[in-house]
Amino acid sequence: MSLDMSISWRSKQPKQKRCDRCELYYSEFLDKCTHCSDLNEAQLLMLKAKHQESLKHNAKLGKYLFIAAAVIGVLLFVSFLW
Numbered sequence: 001m002s003l004d005m006s007i008s009w010r011s012k013q014p015k016q017k018r019c020d021r022c023e024l025y026y027s028e029f030l031d032k033c034t035h036c037s038d039l040n041e042a043q044l045l046m047l048k049a050k051h052q053e054s055l056k057h058n059a060k061l062g063k064y065l066f067i068a069a070a071v072i073g074v075l076l077f078v079s080f081l082w
């Protein structure tokens, strides 16, 4: 791939900027956030709480996947020994 091609490919990627209000990412071509621009303060708090909850959920899921991978690794190791 030539340098020109990679630059034009990169410029086509949508750029994201972080919203100061709800801390979610949205396209920098938009002048207002798509997540919270039409929310009032109470709805914004709910959105933030939901976002935090999903972050926590993902962290928990990652931990479970890691444990599952470790268990499978041990089982494979044991079956290999026997």
Ligand SMILES: [Zn+2]
Pocket (backbone or CB within 6 Å): 019, 020, 021, 022, 023, 024, 033, 034, 035, 036, 037
């Ligand atoms: Zn926002």
